[in-house]
Amino acid sequence: MRVREETDVDNDDGPVESVRRQRTRERLIDSAYEVFAEYGVHAASVEQISERAGFTRGAFYSNFDSKEELFFALESRENALRLDRLETGLQSITPSLIDAEGNYTDGSLEALILAFLDLQPDDRRWCLVQSEFRMLAMRNAVVAARYLEHQEGAGRQLAAWLDQAAALAHLRFTIPTPDVAHIVVALYESAIQTAVLMDPDGDDGSPRDLAMRTLPAIVNALTESIAR
Amino acid sequence: MRVREETDVDNDDGPVESVRRQRTRERLIDSAYEVFAEYGVHAASVEQISERAGFTRGAFYSNFDSKEELFFALESRENALRLDRLETGLQSITPSLIDAEGNYTDGSLEALILAFLDLQPDDRRWCLVQSEFRMLAMRNAVVAARYLEHQEGAGRQLAAWLDQAAALAHLRFTIPTPDVAHIVVALYESAIQTAVLMDPDGDDGSPRDLAMRTLPAIVNALTESIAR
DNA sequence: TGTATCCGATACATGACTGTATTGGATACA
DNA sequence: TGTATCCAATACAGTCATGTATCGGATACA
Numbered sequence: 391m392r393v394r395e396e397t398d399v400d401n402d403d404g405p406v407e408s409v410r411r412q413r414t415r416e417r418l419i420d421s422a423y424e425v426f427a428e429y430g431v432h433a434a435s436v437e438q439i440s441e442r443a444g445f446t447r448g449a450f451y452s453n454f455d456s457k458e459e460l461f462f463a464l465e466s467r468e469n470a471l472r473l474d475r476l477e478t479g480l481q482s483i484t485p486s487l488i489d490a491e492g493n494y495t496d497g498s499l500e501a502l503i504l505a506f507l508d509l510q511p512d513d514r515r516w517c518l519v520q521s522e523f524r525m526l527a528m529r530n531a532v533v534a535a536r537y538l539e540h541q542e543g544a545g546r547q548l549a550a551w552l553d554q555a556a557a558l559a560h561l562r563f564t565i566p567t568p569d570v571a572h573i574v575v576a577l578y579e580s581a582i583q584t585a586v587l588m589d590p591d592g593d594d595g596s597p598r599d600l601a602m603r604t605l606p607a608i609v610n611a612l613t614e615s616i617a618r
Numbered sequence: 619m620r621v622r623e624e625t626d627v628d629n630d631d632g633p634v635e636s637v638r639r640q641r642t643r644e645r646l647i648d649s650a651y652e653v654f655a656e657y658g659v660h661a662a663s664v665e666q667i668s669e670r671a672g673f674t675r676g677a678f679y680s681n682f683d684s685k686e687e688l689f690f691a692l693e694s695r696e697n698a699l700r701l702d703r704l705e706t707g708l709q710s711i712t713p714s715l716i717d718a719e720g721n722y723t724d725g726s727l728e729a730l731i732l733a734f735l736d737l738q739p740d741d742r743r744w745c746l747v748q749s750e751f752r753m754l755a756m757r758n759a760v761v762a763a764r765y766l767e768h769q770e771g772a773g774r775q776l777a778a779w780l781d782q783a784a785a786l787a788h789l790r791f792t793i794p795t796p797d798v799a800h801i802v803v804a805l806y807e808s809a810i811q812t813a814v815l816m817d818p819d820g821d822d823g824s825p826r827d828l829a830m831r832t833l834p835a836i837v838n839a840l841t842e843s844i845a846r
Numbered sequence: 847t848g849t850a851t852c853c854g855a856t857a858c859a860t861g862a863c864t865g866t867a868t869t870g871g872a873t874a875c876a
Numbered sequence: 877t878g879t880a881t882c883c884a885a886t887a888c889a890g891t892c893a894t895g896t897a898t899c900g901g902a903t904a905c906a
Contacts, residue, residue, distance in 0.1 A: 410873075411883075430753065432660040435863060448885045451865070521753055525658065527815055528746060534815045565835050572828055573836070576808035577801065587755055587762045600800055607793050608801070611839035638903080639853075663893060677854045679895070 415453050417443045419464050427515040431461055431522045462536075465523055468516065469540045476544060479509040480551040484558070494559045499613065500606030502555050507578065507601055517582050545571045561613040570612060577601050577608075643681050645671045647692050655743040659689055659750045690764075693751055696744065697768045704772060707737040708779040715786045722787045727841065728834030730783050735806065735829055745810050773799045789841040798840060805829050805836075 421443035425434045436457055440450045454460045483505040488494050495501075527537035549571040556562055563570050581601035649671035653662045664685055668678045682688045711733040716722050755765035777799040784790055791798050809829035 408873090408882075414884080428757075430660060430757070432658060436865095437863075446885055447864085449883080452883060456865095518753075518756060521749070521756070524811065524815070525746075525749055525753065528749070528811070529656075529658070538812075538815055564839070565832060569828070569832050572808075573805065573832055577804055580800075580804035580808065583752065583756070584766075587752070587766055600797070604793060604797050604801055608836060608840070611792070612836070636852075636903095642854080664895095665893075674855055675894085676856070680853060 411453065414445070414449055415463070418445070418450060418453060418460060419467060422460050422464050423468075423515060423519065426461065426464070426522060427518040431457065431526065461523075461526075464519070465536075468519070472516075473540070473544060473547070476509070476547060480506070480547070483509070484551065484555060488558055499555060499559050499561060500610050503574070503606050503609050504602065506574075507598065507605065510578065514586050517586050521583070541575075545575060548574060556613060560616045562616050564612050564614055570609065573608065574605060577605055639681065642673070642677055643691070646673070646678060646681060646688060647695060650688050650692050651696075651743060651747065654689065654692070654750060655746040659685065659754065689751075689754075692747070693764075696747070700744075701768070701772060701775070704737070704775060708734070708775070711737070712779065712783060712786070715783055727783060727787050727789060728838050731802070731834050731837050732830065734802075735826065735833065738806065742814050745814050749811070769803075773803060776802060784841060788844045790844055792840050792842055798837065801836065802833060805833055 418439065422434075422439050425439045425442055428434075429438070434457070436447050436450050439457075439460070440447050443449075450460075454463070483502060486495075486498070486502070486505070523533070523537060527534040545568060549567045552563070552570055552574075553567050556567075578598075578601050581598045584600060585598055646667065650662075650667050653667045653670055656662075657666070662685070664675050664678050667685075667688070668675050671677075678688075682691070711730060714723075714733070715726055715730060751761070751765060755762040773796060777795045780791070780798055780802075781795050784795075806826075806829050809826045812828065813826055
């Protein structure tokens with residue numbers, strides 16, 4: 391039976407996990423991120439992933455039961471990270487809507503949308519991995535539930551922020567805010583995908599033109615000012 | 619050397635092709651449509667595809683060089699078919715914008731958008747296969763060129779129709795029409811994907827709610843009436 | 847009906863990936 | 877420094893898919 395080591399860290403999932411083991415897992419997940427993006431989940435082999443992480447398959451099977459489990463671990467880690475970033479990012483750009491005297495700056499909702507778009511690191515890798523996850527979800531109800539849950543979480547967060555920003559600007563949306571959030575997300579994702587398609591090697595964040603051009607216009611068109 | 623048979627059909631690609639061979643190819647493509655949608659291009663095996671078509675792998679390798687070639691043949695066939703359907707569909711719904719006396723019916727642009735959405739057979743299978751193709755394209759520049767070419771073709775067609783419909787209704791778009799077309803396509807595809815995610819087995823065409831709800835509102839918000 | 851050609855079926859060789867069972871080096875701690 | 881435990885490396889067996897080379901039945905046509 392395993393005896394607890396002093397360096398062990400108990401973070402509530404599973405009984406106990408050594409730091410060494412945690413590091414190995416992290417490196418495997420990092421590697422999986424690259425390999426999955428490059429070849430796809432199905433085409434990637436356990437050996438490729440292990441090798442790129444500097445291990446053999448032995449290490450892999452000592453830490454994960456299957457390639458799919460590793461993929462889910464990758465998704466969990468990245469989703470949590472991005473949700474965090476979204477939250478802090480939205481908080482950081484909201485204040486720019488009102489100036490020092492507490493007056494809202496007219497027409498700046500569009501500017502906020504642009505700021506929001508700039509928050510998103512449009513990582514080619516993330517787009518690919520996310521697309522893989524969506525495909526998996528479209529064929530498996532359990533995975534779909536996971537996918538939709540995260541998607542809705544992000545959507546709610548964005549909707550809440552949109553409501554707050556609109557209120558500050560004395561505006562209101564002419565369609566339900568959650569729908570606006572969905573539109574923003576859908577157009578943003580479509581734009582990222584198109585960017586990846588047009589420039590498969592580009593890691594620069596520039597070619598999100600479509601979303602940058604159209605989203606502010608749409609959001610603007612979908613608001614009306616509140617009589618106060 | 620092959621001697622031309624009377625039943626042969628020469629349709630300009632490749633020298634000559636017997637009807638028997640054509641039928642075999644069609645059946646293999648039909649089968650591939652199902653199997654690719656069910657398991658994905660990579661997970662599907664040549665044997666699965668051949669078997670479901672009622673052949674062995676011998677037939678497959680006699681007709682295609684690789685699984686990928688078969689996939690491209692499938693895409694070509696379906697893309698052509700759908701582009702055709704889109705064209706005739708758009709033509710058939712435009713006249714409903716003006717009544718017998720030649721007067722345009724007010725506010726019916728939204729109705730046309732709804733009619734357009736109803737045109738699209740939101741096939742779960744097609745969504746899956748198309749997603750597979752997009753993924754392949756995101757990893758391969760040659761495939762990407764193919765994908766974008768078709769996408770732009772459909773976009774141009776839709777944009778032209780939007781312009782025509784707007785003109786009949788004495789409206790104009792406040793952003794470039796191609797952008798409007800992109801928005802329509804992006805939101806529509808997003809809605810289909812969500813529908814597949816929420817109901818993996820459903821073949822009924824109902825849950826495109828998001829697109830149905832929001833697109834008319836967006837298109838309406840992005841138009842202004844022309845002074846005449 | 848006879849025969850040449852076509853085309854799909856069959857058999858085989860090969861390679862790749864998986865998962866497990868075991869080993870040996872590294873690590874933590876007295 | 878000694879020792880128990882851990883964890884990744886290694887070796888191995890088994891499965892599955894691929895692609896090719898060959899065979900034999902079906903088809904077209906005289």
